[in-house]
Amino acid sequence: MSRRTIVASLAVLGLALAIAALAGLGTGTGTAAPHAKQLSGTVSLSGWQSSPVEDNLLRQVIKAFQKKYPKIKVSYTALGGDYDATMLAKFAARKPPDVFYVNGHVFPVWVPQGVLASLSPYIKKYHFSTKPFFPRLLSGFKYKGQTYGFPKDWGPLAMFVNTDMLKKAGAKTPTTWATLRSTAQKLKSSNAVPGGTPICLSDDWARVFAFVYQNGYKGGILRSNSIMSSKVKAAANYYVGLWKSGLAKRPQDIGASWNGDGFMKGKCAIAFEGPWLVPPLKDVPSIHYKIAALPKGKTRGNLAFTVSYSIAKDSKHKALAWTLLTYLTGRAGMKKWTSLGLSLPSRKDVKPVSRLSTFTKAAGYSHVWQGGPKFNDVITAANNELSAVAEGKESVNSMLSKIRSAAKSAGQ
Amino acid sequence: MRSWAWGSERIREALVGYAFILVPMGVFLLFFIFPIGYAVYISRYNWGILGKIDFVGWGNYRTLFHDPIFWRAVKNTAMFSVAVVILEVTLGLALAVIVNQTLRFRTFYRAGFYFPSIASSAAITAIAIYILSADGLLNSFLGLFGYDTNRPWFYDSGTALWSLVGLNGWATSGTIMLFYLAALQAIPVEVYEAAAIDGARTWRTFWKVTFPLLRPAHFFVLVVAVIGALQMFDQAFLVAGPEGGPNYSTLTVVLYLYNKAIANAEFGYAAAVGVMLFVGIFAITVIQRLLFGRPEVA
Numbered sequence: 001m002s003r004r005t006i007v008a009s010l011a012v013l014g015l016a017l018a019i020a021a022l023a024g025l026g027t028g029t030g031t032a033a034p035h036a037k038q039l040s041g042t043v044s045l046s047g048w049q050s051s052p053v054e055d056n057l058l059r060q061v062i063k064a065f066q067k068k069y070p071k072i073k074v075s076y077t078a079l080g081g082d083y084d085a086t087m088l089a090k091f092a093a094r095k096p097p098d099v100f101y102v103n104g105h106v107f108p109v110w111v112p113q114g115v116l117a118s119l120s121p122y123i124k125k126y127h128f129s130t131k132p133f134f135p136r137l138l139s140g141f142k143y144k145g146q147t148y149g150f151p152k153d154w155g156p157l158a159m160f161v162n163t164d165m166l167k168k169a170g171a172k173t174p175t176t177w178a179t180l181r182s183t184a185q186k187l188k189s190s191n192a193v194p195g196g197t198p199i200c201l202s203d204d205w206a207r208v209f210a211f212v213y214q215n216g217y218k219g220g221i222l223r224s225n226s227i228m229s230s231k232v233k234a235a236a237n238y239y240v241g242l243w244k245s246g247l248a249k250r251p252q253d254i255g256a257s258w259n260g261d262g263f264m265k266g267k268c269a270i271a272f273e274g275p276w277l278v279p280p281l282k283d284v285p286s287i288h289y290k291i292a293a294l295p296k297g298k299t300r301g302n303l304a305f306t307v308s309y310s311i312a313k314d315s316k317h318k319a320l321a322w323t324l325l326t327y328l329t330g331r332a333g334m335k336k337w338t339s340l341g342l343s344l345p346s347r348k349d350v351k352p353v354s355r356l357s358t359f360t361k362a363a364g365y366s367h368v369w370q371g372g373p374k375f376n377d378v379i380t381a382a383n384n385e386l387s388a389v390a391e392g393k394e395s396v397n398s399m400l401s402k403i404r405s406a407a408k409s410a411g412q
Numbered sequence: 413m414r415s416w417a418w419g420s421e422r423i424r425e426a427l428v429g430y431a432f433i434l435v436p437m438g439v440f441l442l443f444f445i446f447p448i449g450y451a452v453y454i455s456r457y458n459w460g461i462l463g464k465i466d467f468v469g470w471g472n473y474r475t476l477f478h479d480p481i482f483w484r485a486v487k488n489t490a491m492f493s494v495a496v497v498i499l500e501v502t503l504g505l506a507l508a509v510i511v512n513q514t515l516r517f518r519t520f521y522r523a524g525f526y527f528p529s530i531a532s533s534a535a536i537t538a539i540a541i542y543i544l545s546a547d548g549l550l551n552s553f554l555g556l557f558g559y560d561t562n563r564p565w566f567y568d569s570g571t572a573l574w575s576l577v578g579l580n581g582w583a584t585s586g587t588i589m590l591f592y593l594a595a596l597q598a599i600p601v602e603v604y605e606a607a608a609i610d611g612a613r614t615w616r617t618f619w620k621v622t623f624p625l626l627r628p629a630h631f632f633v634l635v636v637a638v639i640g641a642l643q644m645f646d647q648a649f650l651v652a653g654p655e656g657g658p659n660y661s662t663l664t665v666v667l668y669l670y671n672k673a674i675a676n677a678e679f680g681y682a683a684a685v686g687v688m689l690f691v692g693i694f695a696i697t698v699i700q701r702l703l704f705g706r707p708e709v710a
Contacts, residue, residue, distance in 0.1 A: 114462060377671075383655050388569065388658070
């Protein structure tokens with residue numbers, strides 16, 4: 001290359017940069033990078049997929065994106081197997097995908113390690129409005145005042161009720177802790193669930209804590225300073241009491257792999273699960289059911305399981321990544337993504353499919369299932385202790401004090 | 413003219429020998445020895461996703477020694493290993509002796525007994541989960557004998573680890589059988605003939621002739637079995653997930669290492685767990701070597 005061509009190339013490059021900078025100063029549309037239409041290149045996207053239907057749906061959303069931005073090519077890979085392990089290897093190799101899923105409870109592990117790019121400068125630069133996101137969900141992806149992801153969707157818990165069994169028992173859908181017990185009692189005495197149990201109740205703190213919040217608890221999830229409080233204790237006692245009085249069984253005790261499995265096999269009349277149970281229930285037309293809000297304790301309480309779209313700090317195509325991210329979590333993208341009712345929109349301005357409307361009502365009182373960077377240690381301890389309680393080998397008090405020490409050594 | 417620089421014929425031969433093993437040795441050093449050294453290095457740091465965060469000296473090891481969950485995992489792994497090694501070696505030896513006889517369909521039995529060892533561990537575990545579930549085949553079978561139970565064998569803290577022992581012992585017995593079978597066939601027929609002439613019966617022949625002559629095989633089989641058992645991960649993970657429940661009953665050392673590395677991104681700490689496991693396995697292998705001597709015959 002001669003010196004003249006180098007000078008000429010530099011001049012062209014300089015001009016291009018200047019144009020790009022000027023375009024960047026233009027007024028924001030509030031959806032994406034203002035110069036997004038001029039951007040071109042390839043942006044990589046990764047996540048996990050729980051079903052071929054879901055995979056296909058995301059491909060359709062990507063197709064719609066490429067129609068809008070024909071110059072941007074999206075290279076999408078669903079990472080099978082152990083998503084977190086695969087992503088850690090990609091981060092460590094400094095070759096992560098540009099845009100990817102981050103599970104809400106994994107976010108506190110990844111963000112302090114400096115692998116996620118802060119979105120705050122882009123939000124500011126492009127006047128991107130985060131107001132449509134449910135604030136509780138968005139706050140799950142904030143760290144030290146910066147935003148590191150937008151929730152792509154979410155799911156709270158609800159009460160799945162087998163209507164045939166309820167009719168057989170002559171009971172109504174329970175709405176409170178007291179009526180949950182009395183309904184379960186009726187189901188039991190009328191033998192409305194032959195070979196099963198009134199309630200499928202897993203030994204899982206990701207279910208117990210919904211009851212904890214229903215009991216008026218206001219703190220964080222599995223925190224050492226509040227786990228021994230009377231509100232947690234009473235909620236745990238209520239939950240454990242359902243097993244002890246024979247009104248509920250763990251799914252493994254009735255030959256099921258999870259609550260939803262027990263419900264689909266007709267082995268329980270009531271199960272507390274999320275919107276993920278709706279698609280598989282379609283394949284079991286013999287089960288007639290309805291979705292109701294979780295029973296109310298002193299107040300309403302629920303958990304939110306959410307996943308974000310985030311950008312890698314090592315991404316070399318941040319502008320493209322931002323364009324894709326804001327499309328996927330934008331109104332049009334999210335509308336398409338949630339159109340089949342596989343998940344709930346995390347934006348207020350996108351309506352969920354009608355059969356999921358019960359879930360959306362929980363947005364105001366759901367707490368993101370999330371803890372500190374060593375949350376996993378605490379969950380592991382908490383669930384192991386809970387299984388000991390379920391087997392009658394430990395008391396609720398002793399369980400809570402062991403969880404407290406696990407939470408303490410995990411620094412939360 | 414002979415090149416004097418190559419020295420004697422012996423040196424030349426040695427050089428050719430080394431040249432032959434250069435590539436496999438390189439692979440061995442790069443993928444086995446180097447990672448072990450690197451793991452020791454990492455274990456002295458607070459090591460995150462993107463590399464070192466700060467130097468902690470022996471801090472990770474100190475924390476590890478006071479970590480009750482780690483010791484629970486060590487206890488589980490030890491109990492599992494002792495039980496599974498006894499089971500798989502006994503079963504493997506018994507099967508080897510059986511299929512070493514002149515039976516009808518001998519090849520069929522050999523293939524059949526070996527099958528679980530080549531089948532996918534995940535597939536076998538998935539089937540075992542069904543069989544051992546609360547309303548599974550095993551409980552129905554026990555019901556036939558009047559023992560009514562709906563115990564979820566894998567999900568009851570009293571039986572979970574022992575169910576894993578059963579599953580793993582059965583699945584690995586085929587490989588052990590194969591090792592013993594090879595060793596059995598190396599025993600000369602004359603020895604048995606001599607025993608028969610001396611009037612030794614089957615049982616006595618086995619204990620006095622066959623068993624002692626299998627000594628080199630015992631050493632090899634025990635070393636392989638113990639190392640495999642101490643590294644238990646896949647079946648425990650598939651059955652109970654990373655939490656090692658219920659009530660920590662299926663938490664093994666490698667499962668614990670996995671939790672620390674993948675779920676917490678605490679690679680330094682996880683490396684310390686790995687180094688401890690390595691030291692443990694190494695020590696046990698040395699002890700076995702002292703007890704059983706050198707493997708004289710391959």
